[in-house]
Amino acid sequence: MKIQANQLKSQLQKGLAPCYLVTGDEHLLVSEALDAIRDAARQQGFTSRDLHVATAGFDWVQLSNSTSNLSLFAEKRIVELRLPTGKPGRTGSQAIVELIEQTGPDLLLLVSASKLDRSGQSSKWAKALESAGVNIPLWPISPRELPAWIAERMRRAGLRPDRDAVSIVADRVEGNLLAAGQEIEKLRLLLGEGEVSADDVSSAVANSSRYDVFKLVDAALSGDAKRAMKVLAGLRAEGVEPVIIVWALTREVRCLASVSDAMAGGLDLAGGMQKAGVWRNRQPLVRSCIARHQKRDFLRLLKATGQADQAAKGQLRVDPWQLVTAIVLELAMGRRRAA
Secondary structure (H helix, E strand, O other), rough: EEEHHHHHHHHHHHHHOOEEEEOOOHHHHHHHHHHHHHHHHHHHEEEEEEEEEEEEEEHHHHHHHHHOOOOOOEEEEEEEEEEEOOOOHHHHHHHHHHHHHOOOOOOOEEEEEOOOOOHHOHHHHHHHHHHOOOOEOOOOOOOOOHHHHHHHHHHHHHHEHHHHHHHHHHHOOOOHHHHHHHHHHHHHHOOOOOOEEHHHHHOOOOOOOOOOOOHHHHHHOOOHHHHHHHHHHHHHOOOOOOHHHHHHHHHHHHHHHHHHHHHHOOOOOHHHHHHHOOHHHHHHHHHHHHHHHOHHHHHHHHHHHHHHHHHHHOOOOOOOOHHHHHHHHHHHOOOHHOO
């Protein structure tokens, strides 16, 4: 079965499933979910743990051998498999399915991976894990949700922050939940439990913001030009190559053009997004962007991303950052900018 992250605690209280699949790109959320499962398993007598990391060239026989020496009197064991790419291949998929069939009261299988794409979710091994146990997809915390997440985490650490204190932490650790957790722990150690003001945070919290190209794209699609420019500046300051940014923008513009084209062909917006393969959690962003543009805008943006790609690769004597900035602003502002 598939559950949300906030349902994991209650699920574990009801009893351990024979296997778990934990996926997501936020390291802190994945790590904490895995810790919760391991703690529940230890309380039920699982004292042994075999860890396998399926990097390139991984020998899947090792995974199969994890159960080869189980006996009637063997201790309860956790077999943990980490899939950095989320793609075990045909051999790996078969090995995982075979291991799932061996899980039971004395064997718990715990699989973690980065966010699975559509093919990964529909793969044989992922479906087998969800059918036999519990699938927990972990979604990133959005900028809108981040202050509440930080406030709750600070309260759990014994801190009582005011609104400004939460805002400062959120601004300085944006996009990096691991840094947020570390900074909250640092505040607890420095200040002790109790009230926390904005001044307390200002003197203690490091600027740990981490930006990535996907947050840039999301900010542009949502129409938040100010935040998009802030993220773009952060990417440039961190030395991110413009070709990577152009790649992310091009992919998104192609998707938007596809949706717009489907709508021009007679489909409604929902049908156009479905045809273009837009994920459900991204549909509000796409809907917002489509509302600000016309079909010809995306065709123009496709041409612009092509020029930006050439500039980023040195094939066109134009500053790629200027082109990228123009594309991001056009995506974010649309008709407002034209007006």
